[in-house]
Amino acid sequence: MSTLSGAAAIAGIGATEFSKDSGRSELQLAAEAARAALADAGLSPADVDGMVTFSMDANAEVAVARELGVPELRYFGRIPYGGGAACATVQHAAMAVATGVADVVVCYRAFNERSGSRFGQAQAFTGGGTTSSAIDNAWTLPVGLSTPAAMVAMFARRYMHEYGASSEDFGRVAVAMRRHAATNPNAWFHGRPITLEQHQASRWIVEPLHLLDCCQESDGAVALVVTTADRAKDLPNRPAVIAAAAQGSARDQFTMTSYYRDDLAALPEMGLVADQLWRQAGLRPADVRLAVLYDHFTPFVLVQLEELGFCPRGEARHLVADGGIELDGTLPVNPHGGQLGEAYIHGMNGIAEAVRQLRGTSVNQLTGVEHVIVTAGTGVPTSGLILSS
Numbered sequence: 001m002s003t004l005s006g007a008a009a010i011a012g013i014g015a016t017e018f019s020k021d022s023g024r025s026e027l028q029l030a031a032e033a034a035r036a037a038l039a040d041a042g043l044s045p046a047d048v049d050g051m052v053t054f055s056m057d058a059n060a061e062v063a064v065a066r067e068l069g070v071p072e073l074r075y076f077g078r079i080p081y082g083g084g085a086a087c088a089t090v091q092h093a094a095m096a097v098a099t100g101v102a103d104v105v106v107c108y109r110a111f112n113e114r115s116g117s118r119f120g121q122a123q124a125f126t127g128g129g130t131t132s133s134a135i136d137n138a139w140t141l142p143v144g145l146s147t148p149a150a151m152v153a154m155f156a157r158r159y160m161h162e163y164g165a166s167s168e169d170f171g172r173v174a175v176a177m178r179r180h181a182a183t184n185p186n187a188w189f190h191g192r193p194i195t196l197e198q199h200q201a202s203r204w205i206v207e208p209l210h211l212l213d214c215c216q217e218s219d220g221a222v223a224l225v226v227t228t229a230d231r232a233k234d235l236p237n238r239p240a241v242i243a244a245a246a247q248g249s250a251r252d253q254f255t256m257t258s259y260y261r262d263d264l265a266a267l268p269e270m271g272l273v274a275d276q277l278w279r280q281a282g283l284r285p286a287d288v289r290l291a292v293l294y295d296h297f298t299p300f301v302l303v304q305l306e307e308l309g310f311c312p313r314g315e316a317r318h319l320v321a322d323g324g325i326e327l328d329g330t331l332p333v334n335p336h337g338g339q340l341g342e343a344y345i346h347g348m349n350g351i352a353e354a355v356r357q358l359r360g361t362s363v364n365q366l367t368g369v370e371h372v373i374v375t376a377g378t379g380v381p382t383s384g385l386i387l388s389s
Contacts, residue, residue: 002244002280008094009232009239010387012041012225013352018188018343021115022219030059030110031067033221038068041225042236043104050075050102052089054109054346056082064108075102081255082119083294083377086347087385091245093226103227109348110221118217119148133255140257149214149297151256152379153206156299159265160208163314167208170298171199172320174212174340177295180327181337184363188216189341213298215339222348224355240355243371243388244280248272249381256379267300270307270375273384278309281386283371285309288386290357290366291331292350292374295338300378305331308373327364335364347376351385358389 014036016022016029038045045068051061061076075096079085086109093105113119145151159165178194181187194212202211232239250268252261261268278284285308293304302316310331311319319325325333336342336353343349354372356362369389376383 004094004098004245005243005280005282006229006241007098008226009229009241010090010224010351010355011227011232011235011237011239012037012039012043013223013355014038014040015222015349015352016220018186018218018220018345020217020219022112026110026112026116027059027063027067029112029219029221030064030108030223033110033223034064034068034106034108037106037223037225040237043225045069046071047104048106049073050093050096050105052077052079052093052105052107054078054082054085054089055080057109057111059108059110075105081377081380081382083296083346084380084382086294086351086376086383087245087374088247088376088383090224090226090242090351090385091247091383094242094245097226097228105226106223107226108221108223109346112219113344114217114219116219136254136257145257147206148256149209150206152297152299153209154259155265155379156208156297159299159303162265163317165302165317167200167210168196169302169317169320170208170213171196171210173295173298173301173325174199176320176326177334177338177340180335180364181341184337184342186363187337187342188218189337209297215296215344218343218345220343220345222345222352224348224351238359238389240358240387241389242385243283244277244386245383246273246276246280247381247383248276253381258379265303266313267303267307267378269382270304270378270384273375273382274308277373277384277386281371281388283386288371288373289331290335290369290372291333292354292372293333293338294347294350294375294377295334295340296344296377298340301333304375304378308375327366332366335362335366350374354385354387358387
């Protein structure tokens with residue numbers, strides 16, 4: 001085990017409502033979620049001395065601190081690579097409190113991603129300038145790979161070719177996530193399950209991806225409070241102990257477009273994260289009965305199950321076909337409905353669901369949850385957690 005394992009815990013979670021038009025600024029959303037997380041932890045803004053967020057977040061740490069009334073910050077940081085940052089915000093916060101750099105760290109992500117800037121559309125800035133990202137994008141933008149869906153569609157087609165997966169296999173992931181969201185009052189798609197037939201009938205976005213293979217666009221915010229495991233024991237709610245936390249960027253890594261590797265149907269950066277997580281926590285896949293996976297696109301859910309070691313390469317479709325990822329399956333995935341069903345808050349709402357499951361307070365509560373594995377964005381340099389009771 002690493003020295004980080006067990007040293008820190010998530011002691012508080014908070015969120016705004018999830019909507020398509022929040023009607024308020026992203027800064028207000030961040031402050032609301034952070035206040036809710038601190039109240040949940042039984043702490044005040046005066047206890048906070050650290051903050052971590054995404055490099056894509058528009059809300060400066062000092063601005064959030066002012067809105068909350070945080071007197072001083074001794075630690076602050078930002079994690080790049082979009083959704084790949086989600087679990088890494090907790091990792092960095094855990095390292096800060098475990099080493100004494102900070103005592104209480106708030107991790108947050110807030111955006112108006114539906115009513116404001118929409119990540120699913122082509123972004124003009126990606127192809128201009130002389131940054132390394134612009135140079136990387138120069139290989140793909142000229143041939144039409146200008147949106148995340150287009151990039152993932154290329155990967156999905158290769159995966160289908162290599163392993164015989166079908167659009168129906170992808171659709172079963174969407175059906176399961178929407179079924180879970182249907183019984184979650186906080187989910188945007190509460191009360192609105194779908195059938196496989198509806199998935200197949202939904203319009204194409206980029207073949208082989210249907211509309212219902214793609215996560216939604218949401219307005220909202222989620223915040224988490226991280227402190228030492230010892231301090232968390234004395235706070236009001238059962239802590240989610242950070243048993244493992246890891247980041248990963250594999251060989252020949254690009255951002256969503258790693259088409260220059262020998263194996264085009266794999267996510268080696270997730271495999272790298274998985275190896276670290278199992279080693280740090282001293283666990284194996286068989287020890288975990290719940291996974292919260294980053295489901296921005298359905299094909300990547302299948303590949304994550306394989307990279308994490310829950311089934312052999314190319315076999316995830318069989319696990320899904322047998323109902324294995326549903327609430328009564330062998331490995332339930334995203335009881336809250338995930339980003340396909342609850343909301344797309346760049347994966348942070350998934351971490352909050354993992355905490356609720358360990359506390360025993362989820363609306364779709366599973367029995368006997370002792371460990372939860374959580375992943376962040378895939379197709380990019382990524383991160384992951386194992387949280388334990």
